[in-house]
Amino acid sequence: MKETIKKLVEAFGPSGYEGTVRDLIRQAVEEEGLANGKGDEVRIDALGNLVVLKKGTGGGRKVMLAGHMDEIGVVVTHVDEKGFLRFGRMGGIRPLTLLGGRVRFADGTIGVVGAEKLEDRSKVPGLDKLFIDVGAKDKEACPVRVGDVAGFFRPFEDLGDRLVAKAMDDRIGCAVILQALRELKTVAHDVYFVFTVQEEVGLRGATTSGYGVAPDLALSVDVTTTGDTPEAHTMAVSLGNGPAIKVKDGGMLAHPGVKNWLIETAEANEIPYQLEVLEGGTTDARAIQTSRAGVPAGCVSIPCRYVHTPSEMVDYSDVTNAVKLLVAALSAPIELE
């Protein structure tokens, strides 16, 4: 599974530009014959969400699993006469973690993030004080145009138990869902494995795919923050303690029945888990939950340190346990209390 993770996290895919990631996942689904059963389906919707249906034997529910393919990035707003680029946000990037880093554009162009002379070095500069230098000698020679998009550029590192990369948010969720698709036998439920677009800019892909799939029940698989680093914001989630079952986040309340179903599954199968109460941020399940006439929704979250930086860290056992939890949950009848 680490090989899949490495491929996915290193791929280019800021919001709206998920094509490479989508191709990788679709290729895996097709080459490995993961959706070749009777009634199975692979389609891409109007906004670019990849929807893989693993048809059930009947009598079950229509379950949607969502993980988002997009990552945060930057968009070029201006190319100055000397060939330096000014840029804006695609999702929640922060100046503090950009400075000195590298970004990559769709065509492979690499840029370095630099800063203007700072009046006060004790303060984090705003985005308007930063620029990207792609090494062009002037505007004419600059290969980048206004409107071009870039993502962080960092290799994947396997530290043993722990993995570090850009875009763990949420390629790790994509990897977990893909792995669940690999491991799940045909069950009673119709399971929709949905790889969404544009989560980081407002859950947009989940909004439309939630409408399109119209599930009875939905789960997001996304990262969540932790409280286990020095002087961290207090949060009872730690790396390595198991996948986190969401209770609530900044945008949604998990359906209590969904939450309990996941807890009972984890306990019955002796899968470690922890409960997630995230104060800020939200994920695709929020949009799916309010789709059409409403959908009971919850989340299996992967604890992740340094979210929205170029070096997001997860624990591999949390990842494999998240797969186990999903497979176990979907392999039995689902009764929500």
Place this chain on the structure above:
Amino acid sequence: MWLKELSEAVGVSGHEDEARQVIIKAITDQVDEYRVDSIGNVIALKKGDGSSDLKVMVAAHMDEVGFMISQIEESGLLRFFKVGGLDDRILPAKVVWIGDKKVPGVIGIKPVHLTEQGERKKPVKHDKLVIDIGASSKAEAEKLVQRGDYATFATQFVELDPEGKGWRTVRGKAFDDRAGCAVLIELLATQYPFDLYAVFTVQEELGLRGARVSAFAVAPDFAFTLECTGANEIPTPKDISPSTRLGHGPAITVMDRSFIADRRLVQLLIDTAEELDMPYQIKQPGVGGTDSGAIHRSREGVPSATVSVPGRYIHSPAAILSLDDLDHTVHLMRESLIKLGNW
């Protein structure tokens, strides 16, 4: 060209009646059918020639920013709140029309003689301002104005180059987005390969509300939004981008706060502009939002794009735009739609 009538029509978000009347008058003979939906959107169908099965929606919003009277004081002065995004700094001393009868008023502020040291350096918040219709008591004022009446800037449309010397600019209110409405009306003179739904939306300025419900009703395969977007060319000491520039052609959105444009549609627009050898510009990414923000999220998703006529000083009593930009926008959209029919 209907820009003058459209610009002078009153149509603050939620009360777009006069703008809607102008639009209906303009399109009646150009479309196969039209209807006004439950919240006031005008949804018009121009049937295609039958060669394409696509259903394409083109939207422009008919509402404009303005005010609503919230309180009539004993003195006859009117308190108000803002409808849509207005900068408090531009409000004082502006002349407004209130209600359907266009009662004239002025946004009052105390004269310079009575201001104290430092006071003039701070903008006055809108809730400290009043609209004055010259009435001397609440009873008098109530003969003309009711609580809940809308108000808008009292601005006549002006051609700034009446002798045709070549710069072809005009000044007026509500170009955002009556300019888009004017472009959309022009587009209806042509028949396209597909059924074209021209939708004149309401309440965009309050959160894309008309677009949201009309996109759900139309359920298009593709959508375009026609807008008037801010051009900021006031000189700055730093080499930074203006959002858009007047006279530099239609502005194509790649991404703004509300949506990421469909890349195929953006490429279609760029290719078409280049084939026509027409000026165009990429709008500075990341700022603003348009009806596409709601349309692209409708139902199972709708690939969408936004094309804008640049306008200086929008959301003020006096915006300026270039008729060349407007003509180019019509031309670009017409040709792009014809090409889209061959996809």
